[in-house]
Structures are given as C-alpha cells and as structure tokens.
Amino acid sequence: MSEYKEFLEEKAAIDGYLEQGYRIVNVIEDLSGDQLQLAPPEADGYPVTLHLRNANARKYWTSRLLANG
Amino acid sequence: MADLRINLAGIESPNPFWLASAPPTNTGYQVQRAFEAGWGGAVWKTLGDPIINTSSRFAAVHYNGQRVAGFNNIELITDRPLEVNLKEIAETKKRFPDRALVASLMVEPKREKWHEIVKKVEAVGVDGLELNFGCPHGMAERGMGSASGQQPDLVEKQTYWAKEAARTPVIVKLTPNITDITATAAAAVKGCADAISLINTINSLAGVDLDSWNTIPHVGGKGSHGGYCGPAVKPIALNMVAECARNARIDVPISGIGGISDWRDAVEFMLMGATGVQVCTAVMHHGFRIIEDMLDGLNTYLDRKGIARVGELTGRSVERYTEWGNLDLNYAVTARIDTETCISCNKCYIACEDTAHQCIDRLTDAEGRSYLKVREEDCVGCNLCAIVCPVEGAIEMVEQPSALGSMTWNERQAAIASLKRKEA
Numbered sequence: 025m026s027e028y029k030e031f032l033e034e035k036a037a038i039d040g041y042l043e044q045g046y047r048i049v050n051v052i053e054d055l056s057g058d059q060l061q062l063a064p065p066e067a068d069g070y071p072v073t074l075h076l077r078n079a080n081a082r083k084y085w086t087s088r089l090l091a092n093g
Numbered sequence: 094m095a096d097l098r099i100n101l102a103g104i105e106s107p108n109p110f111w112l113a114s115a116p117p118t119n120t121g122y123q124v125q126r127a128f129e130a131g132w133g134g135a136v137w138k139t140l141g142d143p144i145i146n147t148s149s150r151f152a153a154v155h156y157n158g159q160r161v162a163g164f165n166n167i168e169l170i171t172d173r174p175l176e177v178n179l180k181e182i183a184e185t186k187k188r189f190p191d192r193a194l195v196a197s198l199m200v201e202p203k204r205e206k207w208h209e210i211v212k213k214v215e216a217v218g219v220d221g222l223e224l225n226f227g228c229p230h231g232m233a234e235r236g237m238g239s240a241s242g243q244q245p246d247l248v249e250k251q252t253y254w255a256k257e258a259a260r261t262p263v264i265v266k267l268t269p270n271i272t273d274i275t276a277t278a279a280a281a282v283k284g285c286a287d288a289i290s291l292i293n294t295i296n297s298l299a300g301v302d303l304d305s306w307n308t309i310p311h312v313g314g315k316g317s318h319g320g321y322c323g324p325a326v327k328p329i330a331l332n333m334v335a336e337c338a339r340n341a342r343i344d345v346p347i348s349g350i351g352g353i354s355d356w357r358d359a360v361e362f363m364l365m366g367a368t369g370v371q372v373c374t375a376v377m378h379h380g381f382r383i384i385e386d387m388l389d390g391l392n393t394y395l396d397r398k399g400i401a402r403v404g405e406l407t408g409r410s411v412e413r414y415t416e417w418g419n420l421d422l423n424y425a426v427t428a429r430i431d432t433e434t435c436i437s438c439n440k441c442y443i444a445c446e447d448t449a450h451q452c453i454d455r456l457t458d459a460e461g462r463s464y465l466k467v468r469e470e471d472c473v474g475c476n477l478c479a480i481v482c483p484v485e486g487a488i489e490m491v492e493q494p495s496a497l498g499s500m501t502w503n504e505r506q507a508a509i510a511s512l513k514r515k516e517a
Contacts, residue, residue, distance in 0.1 A: 027450075028470040050516045051509055083422050086505045087497040089512070 027078060034081035037074055038088065046072065048089055058082045095395035096402040097388070099133070101368045102262040102287035102346045104221040106193035108133035109359060109403055110387055113350050113371035114197035114223060114266070116168060117381070121181030125188060130381040131388055134193030136290075136371060137182060139170035139225045140214065141199040141237070146172050149310045152299035154325065163325035164374045165299035167310065167317055169231040170199055175213065183217040194218075195264065198255070199225040199232060202241050207254040221261045224252060224286075226277070227268035227293025229320045239268040239293065245280035252284030262287035264348060267333075269326075270296050274333045279342040289337065290348035290371065292330045294320025323374035327352030331365055338366025338411045355383075356390030363403070364410035418503040425493040426474035428453075428467045434487040435465060441478035441488060449477045469493075 038060070042048075045065030052059040057077040064070060076082050097108040111134035112118050112127055119138045127135060146169055154163035171178060186194050196214045200206040211222060226242025233240040241247040248265065255263050265281035267274055269292035278289050296318050300309040308316025330351020337343045349367030353359055354375040362370050375383055395403060430441070430453075442465055445453045452471035457463050467478070479488040 026471055028468075048512065050512060053509070083500070083505075084497070086508055087423060087500050089508050090500055090504060091498060 027080075031078045031080040031084075034074070034076050034078050035084050038076075038081065038085050041072060041074070042088065048085065051085075058085070060085055094392055095400060097133075097391065097395075098402075099369045099404060101193075101348060102221070102264070104134070104193050104195065104262050104288075106133035106369065107191055108388060108391075109363065109369035110384055111135055111193060111195075111348070111369060111371045112376060113373040114139050114225065115373040115377075116166075117373060117376050119171065119173075121185045124181075124185050124194075127376075127381045127384075128185070128189040128192050131384040132192070132381065134195065134220075134369070136195040136197050136223050137178065137219075139197040139199045139228070140175055140178055140210065141170050141232075143172050143174055144169040144231070147312045149312050152310045152319070153323070154299055156325075159324075161323055161374065161378045163297075163299075163321055164323035164377070165297050165310075165319040165321050166294070167230050167312075167319040170197075170225070170228065175210075179213065179217045182214075182219060186218045186220075193220050195221040195223050197223045197225050197266070199228065199237050201235075201237060202247055202251055204254045204257075207251060208258040211255055211258040215259065215261055219261060221264060221287075222255065222259055223264040223266050223290060224255055225266050225293070226251070227266050227291075229268065229270050229294055229296045230318055239270050242266075242268040242277060242293075243271050245276050248277045249280040249284035252281050252286050256285045264288040264290050266293055266350075267291040268293045269329060269333055269351075275336055275340045275343060278337045279340070282343055282345055286345055288346040288348060288368075289343070290350055291337065292326070292333050292351045294322045295326055295329065297321030322352065323378075324352045324354055327354075327358060331361060334362055334367055335365040335411060335414045338408060339414055356387045356394065359387065359391065360394060360406060363406040364408070365414065366408045366411050368404070368407050416503075418506075419501050421499045421501055422505065423495045423497045423500050425495060426476075426490040427469040427472040427493055428474070428476075428478050429469075429489050429491050430465050430467055430478075431487050431489065432464045432466075434484055436484055436487070437463060437465065438483060439465070440481045440483065441465065444477050444481045449473075449475055453478065 041062050046062040049063045050061040060074040062072050099109045114136040118124050118135045124135045150168040152165045153161045156162040196219045198210050200210050228238030232238035252265050265286040267277050281289050334349050346368040347366050348369055349362030350371040353370050353372050359370045442453045450473050452468045454466050456466055482488045
C-alpha cells in the first residue's frame, strides 16, 4: 500500500471518531508511531486507541488538536 | 548607483569587498595593485614572528570539470621581517588613504607579546587589527592560530590583551574547526572584540596520489593537514555566519569569509548578517580584476532591488533562519515535470526510484511516446528530482495549499505535553 493510501485510511479513522464526538485525551509516542487515545462522547461509551503509523497521520491529528484549541 | 560604502565597527571602506589575509596580501606591491583594481580593503597577511615555509604548499580539488572547487594550503603566516611589512603597510596606506587596511596578527598567547605587536602595527597607520585565531596548520602546533582559537577562554583572554593596547578596532577571526563557533564568537565579544570575521580554513587533506601514494600536496614524500577554502566551503561558512548573526550574545559586526567567489555570494553573506566580506581563493584563481564584475554586479542588483545603500542588506535574512523545530510541518511542495522541456533522460526517475520516495511514474501517451509524471500525493517535496535534472526549469517545485493551519514541531510537542497534563 502506498504511504498516501495509508495516510488516507488513518485520517479517515481519526475524522470518523472526531465526527462521532470522541475527544483526543492522550497519546503514547513510541517506536511504532502514535497510540492515540480517544474518549467517547457518552459516559458509558468505550474509549478507543488508534495506532497511527503514518507520518502525515501523526501530523494530522495534532493539527486537528491545535485547530480545536 | 547605490552607495557601496560600509563601516565595520568604525573601519570605513568604499565598498564591502576586502581581500582576506592570505597570499594575495603578502606585500605592498600586491595590495596596492589590488587597490588600483578597486578592492575596498585588505587584511594584510598575518604578521608575527617570521616563519619558514615549505616548498609545495597549495593543492586544489577539481570536480567534474570545475577547476578549484576547493583549495587547500599549508603555507604559514608571513615569512618576512616585521619592519619590512610595516614599511610597506605605511606606504600602501599613504597611497590609498580611503581604503580599509587591516593588519592580521598572530603571536604567542602572552599579554606582553600582544601589546608589543599591536603598538608596533598601529604606529604605521592601520585602520584596524584582525587577530588570527584560525590558521589550522603549522602555527597551531606552536600554540597559536586555531590551537588557541579552539579554546574560548584563550580567545577571550587574548582579545582582551589586544584590546588593552589597541586604539583601532579589533576584529577576531574565528576557526571553523570547532563544534560550535558561537562559543568562541561569544568569547571574543566577552573579550571586548569590536567585530568578528569568519571563517578561517577547515582542516583538510586535498588528496592522495594513486600512483605514488603521496599526499597532495607533499613535501619530499610527506604531507601534513592544511586549510581548506574556496567554493566548496561556502555553505559551511554561510551557516556559521548566520549562527553568529542570530545569536543575541554576539552583538558585534561580522566580516564574512569562506568561498565567496562573486557578488552573489557576497550578497548572501550580507543578507545572513555580514557587514562586508573578505575574498581569497577566487582572487588566487582569477586575479585581482574580478573586483570589476563584483562591483558591477552588486550595483546592478541593488538598483534592481531599489536599495540605496549596500548596508541595508545586512542581516535581512537572519530572521528567516531558525531551529528545525520552528519550521511549519504543514507546509508542502511537490514536484511537477514540464513534459515540453523534459528531455526524458530519466535522471529524476532513477534518483527518485533508487534514493527517494518512488513517486515518479514512467508512462506512455496515446502516440506511444514515453513521459514522466510525478504522483503528487506520494511526493514529499524533497527536491531531489529538481536537483539532479540537467534542464533548468524542467522540474518545478510547486507549493501545495493546505487546509490545515501552520504547525511547527515545537507547537506539536507543546500541544501533546498539554494533553498529557490534562490527562494527569
């Protein structure tokens, strides 16, 4: 898979959760990339962790975070 | 015609082009001929206890047909008695009172030695002094030149000693043979230097002869490291000048040196913080009269830019030079190949496929002609294809609009740190 397609997939996952009201609450940066932790909008929802390997995707989520203050 | 006069820490000259302390400024005959040709100033070849030179002193690196891409020398400071040099300096200053005449000095790191030479040299009417803390060969083994220039405490102390006796501005010439040149530059400022000049030459061995296995150059079958200069060192020098210029601790004027071969190079150094420049290798390659093109080119450039005084260039690009962490990660360029001018040599394809990001496709059009096309979505904007392309303008790097705002690495890491604080 091209890196661009990998980026689109990971971006779509980030966008999808953010559109559902998930909030970025933490990240663990390690040798495999970013483990992005998102909290659900509902109190009884389940948190999710996205493993972002692509450099542009790792750049993208922080741009979204900065844009949202 | 723009005003080309400069004032470097009180040393005035009719234009920003000086000859650097080196073989071209060895004698009054040479310096006076240079001034006749139009040079604005000269730094006299380093004065000190006269040395003895070797025979076979210079070597050059020629690269792919370009003569003297780099230049190496193992010549030392003046080999003539001080009084001979002083007599010629006085004569030269008398003939050319409007030119900047600076004496380069190197003595043992002893207070009385600095006082003695400063007083003797100033007595013949020089406009300033340049302390040579940079020569990497010969003198360094005797505790002078770069040997003392690599130690910030010695730079500070010796600058201070020179300043104790000096009545004219003191420029400290720095060695690049050090990890961080701003450390020694700051030490020079602490020692009350009026200006700094950089860079001196870089430790080097020009080559080894494949038949004789001798070093190039060699002295009767033995070689020794020399000092490297010329066009090859310009990027190193430019970075060091810029690093000093943007460092708040280094608040003195800069004389830029290192591979400056034409007026364009000079403008680059001035934009990056130099008040004026010093030239050596280009003169050794082409002679004093290159000053004519340098003056014409600079004048034309300033007129085209609508700049009245050359001094307005100094430092104008410094604020654009920063740490990597302040660069915008969301800025993007991608390559675009103009198929009309492309000669299908495939240099870009090979470079991208073998050593970059494999984002150029070799395609065939409806008429069966092959052509190259960049897959822009996979292009990271590394510039390699445009760099290796032999046809000027056939590959353009095009800015891509971004829906995302600017974000630097430092801003990204600050945002992540803030996230973690909230989480805690």
